[in-house]
Amino acid sequence: MGQVTEHDVETSRARIHVRDTDPGGASSPAGTVLLVHGNCSSSAFFHRLLTALPEGWRGVAPDLRGYGETEPLPIDATRGMRDFSDDLVALMDALGVGRAAFVAHSAGAGAVMQLAIDHPDRVGALLLEAPASPFGFGGTADAEGTPVWPDHAGSGGGTASPDFAAAIAAGDRSADEPHSPRNVFRALYVAPGTELEDEELLLDSVLSTRIGADHYPGGTEPSENWPGSGPGTTGINNALSPRYYNLSGFADVPEVGPVLWVRGDADAIVSDTSLLDLGHLGAVGAIPGWPGADVYPPQPMVSQMRTVLDRFAAAGGRYEEVVLEGVGHSPHLEEPDRFAGLLAGLLAGDTERVRPAS
Numbered sequence: 001m002g003q004v005t006e007h008d009v010e011t012s013r014a015r016i017h018v019r020d021t022d023p024g025g026a027s028s029p030a031g032t033v034l035l036v037h038g039n040c041s042s043s044a045f046f047h048r049l050l051t052a053l054p055e056g057w058r059g060v061a062p063d064l065r066g067y068g069e070t071e072p073l074p075i076d077a078t079r080g081m082r083d084f085s086d087d088l089v090a091l092m093d094a095l096g097v098g099r100a101a102f103v104a105h106s107a108g109a110g111a112v113m114q115l116a117i118d119h120p121d122r123v124g125a126l127l128l129e130a131p132a133s134p135f136g137f138g139g140t141a142d143a144e145g146t147p148v149w150p151d152h153a154g155s156g157g158g159t160a161s162p163d164f165a166a167a168i169a170a171g172d173r174s175a176d177e178p179h180s181p182r183n184v185f186r187a188l189y190v191a192p193g194t195e196l197e198d199e200e201l202l203l204d205s206v207l208s209t210r211i212g213a214d215h216y217p218g219g220t221e222p223s224e225n226w227p228g229s230g231p232g233t234t235g236i237n238n239a240l241s242p243r244y245y246n247l248s249g250f251a252d253v254p255e256v257g258p259v260l261w262v263r264g265d266a267d268a269i270v271s272d273t274s275l276l277d278l279g280h281l282g283a284v285g286a287i288p289g290w291p292g293a294d295v296y297p298p299q300p301m302v303s304q305m306r307t308v309l310d311r312f313a314a315a316g317g318r319y320e321e322v323v324l325e326g327v328g329h330s331p332h333l334e335e336p337d338r339f340a341g342l343l344a345g346l347l348a349g350d351t352e353r354v355r356p357a358s
Contacts, residue, residue, distance in 0.1 A: 004050050004059075008069075011090035017069035018091070019043045021050055021059040025095065028058030031124070032097045033347070034088065035061040037205075038106025038132075039236055040168070040181075040216060041189075042068030044205035045105065048198070049332050052340040054347055057101075062091055064111070066215035066236060067208055074214035077156075077231065077238030080245045082118070084111035089119060101125040101347055106270065106329065107132050107240060113247045120253040125346050128261045129339075130270050130329050133301040134250060134308045136242035138278060141296070143303040147242055148296050149225040154278045155241040156231025157213075158220030169211040173203060181206045188275065191266040191328035202333070226291050227278055251311035259319035260346045261309060262339065263302070264327025272300045 005023050009016045022028045033053060035046040043061035050059040063070040064084050075083050088111060092100060101124045104112035109131030116123040135145030138155030148154065163179035175182045182203055186192065189202075196202065213219045218235015222228065231241035239245060250256075268275045275281070280298035282290025290296065309319050322342060324331050332339040 004047065009091060009094050011087070011094040013087050013090040014065060014073050015071040016087065016091050017043070017063045019047065019050055019059075019061040021053065025058050025097075028056060030054070030056035030347070031099075031101060032058045032060060032095070033101045033103060034092070034097075035059060035103040036088065036105065036108035036112055037061070037064065037067070038108045038130075039240075040067075040206050040209045041105075041202075042205040042208045044068070044201055044208075045330070045333070046103070047201065048336055049103070049340060049343075052336070054344045057347060060091075060095065062088070063208075064108070066210045068205070069208070072210050072215065075218070075235055075239055076233070077218060077235055077241070078233050078244055080239055081110045081114040081247075083239070085115035085118060088112070088115055089122065092122060098122070099124050103127045103129060103332075103343060104131065105129045105332070107236070110134075110240065110245065110247060113250045116253050116256045117247065117249045120256050123256045125349070126257055126259045127343055127346055128259060129331055130263050130267055131261065131305060132240060132270060133299065133304040134247035135304050136245035137237070137240040137276075138242070138299060140242050140299050140304070143300055143307045145242065145246070145248065145304055148279075149223070149230075151223050151225060151230045152241055152243040153223035153225035153230040154227055154296065155243065156220055156229070156238045157218035157235050158229030158231075159276070159278060160217035160237055165211050165217055168207055168209050168216070171207055173207075188268045188329060190330050190334050191264065191326060194328065194334055196333060226289055226296060227282070227287060248308055251308050251315060251317075254312060254315040254317035257318050258346065258349075259309065259312070259317065260342060261305070261319060261321045262324065262331050262342060263321075264324045264329065264331050264334065266326055267329045269329045270301050272302050273298060274301060277301070
């Protein structure tokens, strides 16, 4: 088991806090793995995985802006995920890392896919863990990512629960209300019933999320279209809106990878029936006024990712999809040994296992 050191890295864009298994990189001949967390979390989500990397690999897990202990600079949602991806490039430059392997979880996958589009020479082996759709979160209707409304209503900062955001801001550690961060973690971040010994540390990570218009969830704008709000211009949930977020260009960088897509079949956040997608919630009667599946269907998030990765493979890229039964949104927490084994195989360049998609 490796040792993990926490420290700050001054980059050209921000002061970035990291968890690092080999500060200085002196004893990492195999290379560097950057582990990129998702929304409402931090590098602490990878504290166990960092100690389980194959010998010779350095693990670096940054806190993204707006999370953990990194300098809380604002998020310009009109750039999509580029505030995050540019921060990652600046971190690599500051660490002297030319090309890295990546583990990218949930919204963090969007940051790394954007990095790959802009700087394909910087991205080697890539494990996409429960990745957000390449067409953003909310407001798209089919596997091609067609917007439901021209103003992208149903996506952005207005889709977040204000009670959940307020509970984070208050540092709520209780299990008294469904919207408490602890209960949201238990219900959505992992498959219900999952028990984790390090839940308090992971809850600390969720509570490290900066709340407000510049961070989580971001601002919103009124809309005449259902459900009555559309994306604003700042904050993470707006950066994830299809108004600004489109990573279909990942199909055009086959030199990246190989790519391993790992997801759980019980994922409640990223799925074709996501419990956070307003189209699905409208369909099950949880939100009134739903205009129907012919107008505003549930977003087929998994199908959208498969569409882009199949095009990536057709262009010469290499990927494999691995689905873990009974696992939710965080396979590396729920099945740590199996996940570490999948990552080790990817890093070893197992070309028989990571093969062109058929």
